[in-house]
Amino acid sequence: MKGNIVNEKTVKLKIKRQDKPNSKIYWQEFKIPYKERLNVIACLQDIQRNPTTQLGESVNPVTWDCNCLEETCGSCTMLINGKVRQACTALIDSLEQPVILEPMSKFPVVRDLQVDRSRMFENLKKVKAWVEIDGTHDIGEGPIMSDKVRSQRYALSECMSCGCCLEACPQFSLTNNFLGAATFSQVRLFNLHPSGSMLKEERLDAVMGEGGITDCGNAQVCVEVCPKSIPLTESIADIGRQTTLQTLKNIFMK
Amino acid sequence: MAKRKKKIIVIGGGLTGLSLAMKICERNAEVVIVSYQSLKRSHSVCAQGGINAAIDARNEGDSPENHFYDTIKGGDFLAHQPLVRDMCYQAPAIIHLLDRIGVAFNRTGEGHLEFRRFGGTLYSRTAFAGATTGQQLVYALDEQVRRFQHDGSVETLEWHEYLGAVLDSQGICRGAVLQDLRTNTVFTLAGDAVVLATGGPGQVYVKSTNSTVNTGAAATMAYLQGAKYGNGEFIQIHPTAIPGPDKLRLMSESARGEGGRLWVPRKAGDARPPKSIPDRERNYFLEEKFPLFGNLVPRDVASREIHDIVYNQHLGIAGEPMVYLDLTHKSREFLEDRLGGIIDIYKKFTGDDPKDVPMKILPAVHYSMGGLWTDYESDGNGMIEHGSPRNQATSIPGLYAGGEADYQYHGANRLGANSLLSCIYTGLMMCRGIFTYIDNQDKSVDDISSTIFGDAKNHWESRLKEIKAMKGKENPYQLHIELGDIMMSNVLIVRENKKLEKTITAIDDIKTRFKDLNCVDTSDWANPTPSFINQLYCMIELSRVIAKGAIMRDEFRGAHYKPEFDLKQPSKFDPNEYIDYLEKKNDGEVPENAFPKGHLDYMKRFEANNKNWLKSTIAEYKNDKPEISYEPVDTSIVTPRPRKYD
Numbered sequence: 025m026k027g028n029i030v031n032e033k034t035v036k037l038k039i040k041r042q043d044k045p046n047s048k049i050y051w052q053e054f055k056i057p058y059k060e061r062l063n064v065i066a067c068l069q070d071i072q073r074n075p076t077t078q079l080g081e082s083v084n085p086v087t088w089d090c091n092c093l094e095e096t097c098g099s100c101t102m103l104i105n106g107k108v109r110q111a112c113t114a115l116i117d118s119l120e121q122p123v124i125l126e127p128m129s130k131f132p133v134v135r136d137l138q139v140d141r142s143r144m145f146e147n148l149k150k151v152k153a154w155v156e157i158d159g160t161h162d163i164g165e166g167p168i169m170s171d172k173v174r175s176q177r178y179a180l181s182e183c184m185s186c187g188c189c190l191e192a193c194p195q196f197s198l199t200n201n202f203l204g205a206a207t208f209s210q211v212r213l214f215n216l217h218p219s220g221s222m223l224k225e226e227r228l229d230a231v232m233g234e235g236g237i238t239d240c241g242n243a244q245v246c247v248e249v250c251p252k253s254i255p256l257t258e259s260i261a262d263i264g265r266q267t268t269l270q271t272l273k274n275i276f277m278k
Numbered sequence: 279m280a281k282r283k284k285k286i287i288v289i290g291g292g293l294t295g296l297s298l299a300m301k302i303c304e305r306n307a308e309v310v311i312v313s314y315q316s317l318k319r320s321h322s323v324c325a326q327g328g329i330n331a332a333i334d335a336r337n338e339g340d341s342p343e344n345h346f347y348d349t350i351k352g353g354d355f356l357a358h359q360p361l362v363r364d365m366c367y368q369a370p371a372i373i374h375l376l377d378r379i380g381v382a383f384n385r386t387g388e389g390h391l392e393f394r395r396f397g398g399t400l401y402s403r404t405a406f407a408g409a410t411t412g413q414q415l416v417y418a419l420d421e422q423v424r425r426f427q428h429d430g431s432v433e434t435l436e437w438h439e440y441l442g443a444v445l446d447s448q449g450i451c452r453g454a455v456l457q458d459l460r461t462n463t464v465f466t467l468a469g470d471a472v473v474l475a476t477g478g479p480g481q482v483y484v485k486s487t488n489s490t491v492n493t494g495a496a497a498t499m500a501y502l503q504g505a506k507y508g509n510g511e512f513i514q515i516h517p518t519a520i521p522g523p524d525k526l527r528l529m530s531e532s533a534r535g536e537g538g539r540l541w542v543p544r545k546a547g548d549a550r551p552p553k554s555i556p557d558r559e560r561n562y563f564l565e566e567k568f569p570l571f572g573n574l575v576p577r578d579v580a581s582r583e584i585h586d587i588v589y590n591q592h593l594g595i596a597g598e599p600m601v602y603l604d605l606t607h608k609s610r611e612f613l614e615d616r617l618g619g620i621i622d623i624y625k626k627f628t629g630d631d632p633k634d635v636p637m638k639i640l641p642a643v644h645y646s647m648g649g650l651w652t653d654y655e656s657d658g659n660g661m662i663e664h665g666s667p668r669n670q671a672t673s674i675p676g677l678y679a680g681g682e683a684d685y686q687y688h689g690a691n692r693l694g695a696n697s698l699l700s701c702i703y704t705g706l707m708m709c710r711g712i713f714t715y716i717d718n719q720d721k722s723v724d725d726i727s728s729t730i731f732g733d734a735k736n737h738w739e740s741r742l743k744e745i746k747a748m749k750g751k752e753n754p755y756q757l758h759i760e761l762g763d764i765m766m767s768n769v770l771i772v773r774e775n776k777k778l779e780k781t782i783t784a785i786d787d788i789k790t791r792f793k794d795l796n797c798v799d800t801s802d803w804a805n806p807t808p809s810f811i812n813q814l815y816c817m818i819e820l821s822r823v824i825a826k827g828a829i830m831r832d833e834f835r836g837a838h839y840k841p842e843f844d845l846k847q848p849s850k851f852d853p854n855e856y857i858d859y860l861e862k863k864n865d866g867e868v869p870e871n872a873f874p875k876g877h878l879d880y881m882k883r884f885e886a887n888n889k890n891w892l893k894s895t896i897a898e899y900k901n902d903k904p905e906i907s908y909e910p911v912d913t914s915i916v917t918p919r920p921r922k923y924d
Contacts, residue, residue: 084805097318155378184318
């Protein structure tokens with residue numbers, strides 16, 4: 025019989041949906057044809073082309089964020105079978121089905137799988153995650169730096185603000201103001217730069233207050249979920265040491 | 279003009295938008311950055327291998343003049359020379375600035391910048407941060423913009439889409455129409471100038487190395503509003519990418535810059551595992567054909583050779599249209615340090631580790647050399663007058679463009695590691711000229727009637743309403759795939775007029791079917807579908823520009839390869855012969871026996887072809903069609919001559 029698809033391989037997905045930030049949550053299931061090398065993004069794109077649930081109900085296509093599709097931009101972070109990761113590198117062949125997709129839970133939902141992660145960027149402002157420069161005019165070479173320090177900085181600088189570490193962190197929540205591993209690691213990144221370190225004290229002061237480094241409960245899950253294998257726990261330990269010294273300095277100098 | 283601060287609207291938060299925004303803040307003006315998503319996530323992050331600057335850190339005798347020549351030659355002499363020369367001379371200062379703002383560039387033993395090799399040059403000219411250079415540059419510039427955000431001179435409108443320019447009764451751009459992608463409301467923003475730093479149009483082909491935002495819609499909308507579009511048919515096909523159902527992922531040219539070798543088994547259909555094929559049974563086809571440049575020939579050349587190997591010689595791996603990119607002779611530590619970023623991508627998507635087994639790669643749509651036509655002013659000495667309001671100006675007054683969205687830096691083929699440079703160069707360079715433009719205006723945006731803005735807003739509100747009301751049979755996302763298939767099959771590496779004619783008919787058919795779309799989502803919050811349908815409309819229009827430019831250009835230049843018009847360069851030809859020939863011709867007669875057999879004929883063919891085709895393609899939207907005309911190219915510095923890389 026034409027249309028009999030008993031022998032055709034399919035992919036089953038179960039997706040958590042929400043139309044608006046405060047509207048009710050509901051689940052829908054989809055079944056799409058299997059292809060080689062499918063990732064979660066390709067499945068979502070398939071749903072866009074045929075927005076029909078497994079029950080045959082025609083629905084709005086699922087919405088999600090993505091851009092580079094090669095785990096470099098950080099956009100497509102979501103919970104896949106309960107684990108926080110990027111949807112582009114989540115290959116169907118290595119996932120149990122139905123593949124369960126949910127938005128991250130530690131950030132406000134915008135719609136379906138889209139969340140608002142602007143808090144991460146606000147935190148970067150709080151800790152002055154930049155190098156102060158005199159100007160963009162040509163004043164010659166940058167500071168000399170050993171390749172060892174460069175390599176340490178590069179590992180930290182690969183952070184794409186995806187938010188995996190914060191999603192997994194037991195301390196970070198929708199309602200508190202904990203800065204989180206990504207932010208601490210950026211403090212370390214800029215304190216390691218010869219001219220960036222000129223703002224070192226201001227950065228450390230920013231992570232010493234409420235929501236700062238002392239609120240970290242050392243659960244160490246951040247480092248486990250980081251897709252870029254950034255040494256986040258080392259960063260936390262290092263910033264811990266830097267703030268201790270800063271505290272002592274503050275006592276004796278003020 | 280009233281003594282308020284100048285206000286410039288920058289569309290796009292990639293390298294061009296960020297570097298321009300940084301410069302505007304520094305000059306004490308206001309800037310609004312409009313971005314489709316969070317700033318850190320623009321497509322510039324996908325650039326991998328590095329950024330060129332002839333600092334000559336390795337004492338190889340490199341110079342900005344060499345960089346200029348390599349770029350012009352790489353682009354098959356189709357780029358305006360003073361612009362490229364100015365860019366290459368500014369490049370060292372740009373790299374130093376990037377280093378100062380904290381980019382984690384790889385370093386030498388003494389702690390200076392390290393450089394590596396890239397395609398189309400014999401010098402080590404490419405500064406790099408592992409294999410994620412674009413990402414590292416975006417982050418550093420984003421941090422500088424955030425620094426100004428901190429003190430209030432930047433406004434960022436993330437999750438906003440540019441719909442079109444607000445044009446006054448004289449056709450001057452006075453602001454932008456934007457859509458908030460969360461509330462889906464449309465509004466206008468007034469500004470003294472608007473800059474499109476919106477990147478390339480890879481999504482016209484659907485599958486490319488580009489990101490999902492790269493629809494080219496903003497630039498196309500400028501074209502639909504009357505701006506000229508230049509060299510649309512010049513689309514770069516990158517030789518090395520990996521296949522996927524959603525995208526073709528780039529494997530950086532730096533893999534070859536660091537010693538990677540392309541090869542196929544000598545025997546067709548040889549299905550043995552690559553490591554068990556002995557060296558003598560491997561065909562290192564680029565090294566064999568191009569002993570001088572080897573694996574580092576420019577991208578247009580490498581992609582054509584791969585195409586020839588797999589489709590004409592049928593030597594693709596196990597009969598598939600793929601070849602090996604082999605790094606396994608390099609140490610694991612070296613590869614992790616220099617290429618870790620791409621090695622991870624390859625591993626994550628294929629399950630294989632390029633440190634252990636050769637990668638299987640294929641060519642993919644990568645970059646548009648063409649883009650919005652933009653102007654420039656030469657200083658008369660082979661450089662650019664940086665304060666000129668003409669620099670980077672589109673043909674709509676008050677609307678500027680830079681980065682991949684413009685057309686003028688890469689000619690017929692871009693050299694690797696020049697895109698990051700041209701993006702940052704245009705961003706930094708255009709600032710002064712825009713300020714001059716604003717100072718020169720008789721009438722400021724403050725004097726423009728509010729009805730101009732009201733009308734623009736109404737136009738777009740009703741346009742989106744019309745789209746939402748579409749209740750036809752076609753799914754927009756499916757129609758997009760079909761557009762991509764058409765472009766992919768006929769407007770790629772090899773182009774033939776008969777097939778291009780069919781392409782144009784097929785695009786027209788897509789355009790007809792567009793009218794029968796079904797807007798599959800009509801909700802009123804964070805609804806991406808009406809927006810996508812509008813982008814699809816733009817992609818269809820842009821594909822017509824690309825295809826029409828391609829069919830009309832009857833020659834072979836750079837990435838535009840029409841075998842029918844290949845001038846067939848003799849194998850022992852030396853490009854300097856052409857310079858001799860021109861000199862001899864200048865002095866009078868050229869004796870038939872002055873050159874090896876066949877060379878004089880070839881040079882005459884080359885000369886005649888340049889007379890016909892060494893010109894920029896200009897597309898203008900008239901009567902619902904692209905109308906094509908041609909403009910001369912500024913070749914005032916080096917004489918165009920045949921390219922040769924062997």
